Amino acid sequence: QVQLRESGPGLVKPSQTLTLTCTVSGASIRRADYYWNWIRHRPGEALEWIGYIYHSGDAYYSPSLKRRVSISLGTSQNQFSLRVTSLTAADTGLYYCARSYSGSSTFDYWGQGTLVTVSS
Amino acid sequence: QSALTQPASVSGSPGQSITISCTGTSSDIGRYKYVSWYQHHAGKAPKLIISAVSDRPSGVSHRFSGSKSGNTASLTISGLQADDEADYYCGSYTSEDTLAVFGGGTKLTVL
Numbered sequence: 001q002v003q004l005r006e007s008g009p010g011l012v013k014p015s016q017t018l019t020l021t022c023t024v025s026g027a028s029i030r031r032a033d034y035y036w037n038w039i040r041h042r043p044g045e046a047l048e049w050i051g052y053i054y055h056s057g058d059a060y061y062s063p064s065l066k067r068r069v070s071i072s073l074g075t076s077q078n079q080f081s082l083r084v085t086s087l088t089a090a091d092t093g094l095y096y097c098a099r100s101y102s103g104s105s106t107f108d109y110w111g112q113g114t115l116v117t118v119s120s
Numbered sequence: 121q122s123a124l125t126q127p128a129s130v131s132g133s134p135g136q137s138i139t140i141s142c143t144g145t146s147s148d149i150g151r152y153k154y155v156s157w158y159q160h161h162a163g164k165a166p167k168l169i170i171s172a173v174s175d176r177p178s179g180v181s182h183r184f185s186g187s188k189s190g191n192t193a194s195l196t197i198s199g200l201q202a203d204d205e206a207d208y209y210c211g212s213y214t215s216e217d218t219l220a221v222f223g224g225g226t227k228l229t230v231l
Contacts, residue, residue, distance in 0.1 A: 004165070039222075062219075063218065082209075105156070105219050107158070112163065
């Protein structure tokens with residue numbers, strides 16, 4: 001059974017940098033079959049795809065966020081991380097990690113999400 | 121990128137059928153057969169219930185079905201059950217410079 005679990009700080013200050021980690025069990029992030037994605041849901045908005053990372057470490061980002069986000073593979077565990085810089089209140093929302101097949105926009109497994117609030 | 125448009129809420133009584141629409145453009149739903157639907161119970165992980173417009177993943181009830189016409193995709197839930205009460209999101213592949221575009225979600229209330 002594939003499971004994903006997000007972790008990170010629930011509260012961050014404006015202008016700071018957010019780092020979230022997704023821990024994966026039941027599947028290896030080192031396999032070439034999948035993309036490992038981050039998606040967020042801000043209040044009153046549609047779900048928003050942020051970016052993905054591939055087993056090789058190559059990453060691809062949403063054009064609207066690419067200047068502030070980066071995704072990286074964990075060094076020793078089955079984890080990958082999201083980093084968002086220059087936070088504002090508009091970044092407040094629920095952040096999910098999710099798996100998709102390579103080249104696919106269908107997300108077959110998701111984490112429960114972690115709430116991030118940007119406030120001073 | 122532009123989001124897909126879903127109704128904010130729908131409701132139905134147990135045993136009835138309901139349909140949730142998801143309207144996009146010729147750059148996403150209208151162009152590709154890669155529409156997916158997700159069920160989300162609050163506090164739980166979203167669950168994939170429909171992929172590629174109308175395919176049900178293993179283990180998903182036959183009461184869930186999907187279709188597409190032009191720029192609009194639809195999710196139909198037949199024989200409504202109390203446990204179907206949840207938020208439902210659509211998603212699509214897009215020719216825009218991003219992997220996927222999603223809808224804003226529809227809250228299903230089972231009366």
